[in-house]
Amino acid sequence: MSKQEKHRILMVSDFFYPNFGGVENHIYYLSQCLINLGHKVVVMTHAYQNRSGVRYMTGGLKVYYVPWKPFLMQNTLPTFYGTLPIVRTILIREKISLVHGHQAFSTLCHEALMHARTMGYKVVFTDHSLYGFGDVGSIHMNKVLQFTLADVTQAICVSHTSKENTVLRSGLPPEKVFVIPNAVDTAMFKPAPGRLSNREIVIIVISRLVYRKGADLLVEVIPEVCRLHPNVRFIIGGDGPKRVRLEEMREKTLSSRSSRYVGSLTEAFCIAILEAASCGLLTVSTRVGGVPEVLPDDMVVLAEPDPNDMVQAITRAIHILPRIDPQEMHTRMKTLYNWHDVARRTEIVYDRALRCSSQNLLERLSRYLPCGAWAGKLFCLVMIIDFLFWRLLQLWQPDRNIEVVPDIHLTNHMQDKTARDSNMYEHLR
Amino acid sequence: MEASIGRRSSPTQPKWRKVAYGGMQPGFQDNHTDESFLEDMIMNASVVKRDLLKVMLDSVSISQYVCIVALVVLVWTYTLRSSFNENSLMLLDIILLGAGFFVFQLTAEMLSFDLLLSYVLKIFFFITGVYFLSPIYHTLTRSISSDSIWALTASLLVLHLFLHNYSGSTVKAPGALENPTFTSNISLNASIVASLLIASRLPSRLHVFAIVLFSLQVCLFAPLVSYCIKKCSFRLHLCFSFGLMAATLFFVYRLHGLLFVLLSGILVFVNLLGPYWLIRIQEYKFEINGPWDEAKLCFNLTE
Numbered sequence: 001m002s003k004q005e006k007h008r009i010l011m012v013s014d015f016f017y018p019n020f021g022g023v024e025n026h027i028y029y030l031s032q033c034l035i036n037l038g039h040k041v042v043v044m045t046h047a048y049q050n051r052s053g054v055r056y057m058t059g060g061l062k063v064y065y066v067p068w069k070p071f072l073m074q075n076t077l078p079t080f081y082g083t084l085p086i087v088r089t090i091l092i093r094e095k096i097s098l099v100h101g102h103q104a105f106s107t108l109c110h111e112a113l114m115h116a117r118t119m120g121y122k123v124v125f126t127d128h129s130l131y132g133f134g135d136v137g138s139i140h141m142n143k144v145l146q147f148t149l150a151d152v153t154q155a156i157c158v159s160h161t162s163k164e165n166t167v168l169r170s171g172l173p174p175e176k177v178f179v180i181p182n183a184v185d186t187a188m189f190k191p192a193p194g195r196l197s198n199r200e201i202v203i204i205v206i207s208r209l210v211y212r213k214g215a216d217l218l219v220e221v222i223p224e225v226c227r228l229h230p231n232v233r234f235i236i237g238g239d240g241p242k243r244v245r246l247e248e249m250r251e252k253t254l255s256s257r258s259s260r261y262v263g264s265l266t267e268a269f270c271i272a273i274l275e276a277a278s279c280g281l282l283t284v285s286t287r288v289g290g291v292p293e294v295l296p297d298d299m300v301v302l303a304e305p306d307p308n309d310m311v312q313a314i315t316r317a318i319h320i321l322p323r324i325d326p327q328e329m330h331t332r333m334k335t336l337y338n339w340h341d342v343a344r345r346t347e348i349v350y351d352r353a354l355r356c357s358s359q360n361l362l363e364r365l366s367r368y369l370p371c372g373a374w375a376g377k378l379f380c381l382v383m384i385i386d387f388l389f390w391r392l393l394q395l396w397q398p399d400r401n402i403e404v405v406p407d408i409h410l411t412n413h414m415q416d417k418t419a420r421d422s423n424m425y426e427h428l429r
Numbered sequence: 430m431e432a433s434i435g436r437r438s439s440p441t442q443p444k445w446r447k448v449a450y451g452g453m454q455p456g457f458q459d460n461h462t463d464e465s466f467l468e469d470m471i472m473n474a475s476v477v478k479r480d481l482l483k484v485m486l487d488s489v490s491i492s493q494y495v496c497i498v499a500l501v502v503l504v505w506t507y508t509l510r511s512s513f514n515e516n517s518l519m520l521l522d523i524i525l526l527g528a529g530f531f532v533f534q535l536t537a538e539m540l541s542f543d544l545l546l547s548y549v550l551k552i553f554f555f556i557t558g559v560y561f562l563s564p565i566y567h568t569l570t571r572s573i574s575s576d577s578i579w580a581l582t583a584s585l586l587v588l589h590l591f592l593h594n595y596s597g598s599t600v601k602a603p604g605a606l607e608n609p610t611f612t613s614n615i616s617l618n619a620s621i622v623a624s625l626l627i628a629s630r631l632p633s634r635l636h637v638f639a640i641v642l643f644s645l646q647v648c649l650f651a652p653l654v655s656y657c658i659k660k661c662s663f664r665l666h667l668c669f670s671f672g673l674m675a676a677t678l679f680f681v682y683r684l685h686g687l688l689f690v691l692l693s694g695i696l697v698f699v700n701l702l703g704p705y706w707l708i709r710i711q712e713y714k715f716e717i718n719g720p721w722d723e724a725k726l727c728f729n730l731t732e
Contacts, residue, residue, distance in 0.1 A: 134716070
């Protein structure tokens, strides 16, 4: 395993730091662990306000903030071929061998993967969300995903439910999809040193207060729980459109050892639960999406997304609470989830992707035709135009004119991993 | 191809579990597809199996409404050609009002005198309002050319037919199940605007008043009347619809041969070809539900 060749990977997504979220964390931590394993990683994303150009992050992680402004929900304007020149330049400059795109909702990711395939690079795609099949938005999203995944080399999903969902949406053969879950940085999330008083139980809720994250469930559950268990205190963190309803409810109900509540309506992989478990908190969650796969049954209490069931689950959790040892939970989390393990498994996927055979344009076009009666031909047309545009660029700006960036080898980057783990966030700005 | 290793190939190899924790499962690759893959998927859970005869009978209400609209356009055409004068139009209005009221009485409970009085009062206010507004409508589109008017009217009528709510009634009937929808309101507005446009092309104010009254009566109350008939007795509804279709075809034939062919083509399509096609493509319906769906909140949001 140690004699593997080292890859040069380009991570592409609209979602990266300084924006905060699950996908951003995933890309960052995965890149850092891959750099630790000796690979070279470059990240490409769009510009955030003034933050445009090339930046370097911890460990020599190079980030290209391409000067495109986001136009809707952190996505760049989809221009199909507008990103081809910049993607080609980056791929040649950094001598990339593999492109890894993240998140189906990111337009930059889809475009970059399309261009990378046109230019003959191997492509890996990771999907982080679950989508339905019935409404108009999902139907369009799934068609776009079908286009991108028709010709992807390998795909990764973050949970088994997510794998089923992706396979149904895109029509990929299941053997092409790998399940590699996210992980949590356990050094950042440690249990509180002292125990809180035994009398009072604190329930923390941290989430965006929107419909999709179950804020309405919260409004129904909290008064009931406070009525049944007078020694329970709720702390709610977060903001969003449903905050008004929560404030109203609070006015109406007027009235350390802690537990954590997550009541989302759909979740591909819930990192919040992992962070809570790493801090030694007992979690109560709704049984939706990929949540049942995430933790063993003794570390999380699951409930249906129904207020009565949630209240019963919280009651069960309060009874289990005295038997929980936060430190032991934290230690157990270290064995269950580990970013280095995720990076090693991703490396296996990269090795497989690079061993796949290259295909010429005609073979690739035949993969797009089964996508649909009209869609297949449309997709083929899009790829043909992309191919022609690429050839034109090669004539206009030949490959040899693009300057290759020399590699900077940072010494002592294998040193003291634990210290670096805890300092990861400090090197952001 | 990866063989799904559901059975143990050796006694010491543990079974594959659908969990995300604990790293790579020993003996299995990350892309291992177990036999339990997609076993929680539910297909076509809420799809209704349709019967051809029932769909055809239901489509009769669509063709009935198309015929009503065709009759209205006929009246407009004859009025614009001055084949009808204003007195016959007023007579038509009164007859329609009486007939509609009679049908409404058939299906509703016995009206008390107060309710009857309130209806009469409302109708009186309505008619008075239209009468006093008719001078405005008379000169409304004087500066617009006739072509624009015909084109606009035609498109509005098409929009009206497209968005119409064929299963219920836009004017909320007493005892109706659901509130009017957004698209049914748009269709009602389209028909009202179309009738006002046509009315503005007429020679005198009394013409305008009669035509506007006629058009508004039909637009507002025809769905209500047909809903009442359908509720009263289905056979009555069928007889009424077929009678109406026959009458419409007869009158359109008298007017113009090509339009007759067009109308009969539409009726054949709606009643016969449409249901058959719908049933044929139903077999392609593929509704997918599973653990990835957003959970439905089973309580009502009280705002």
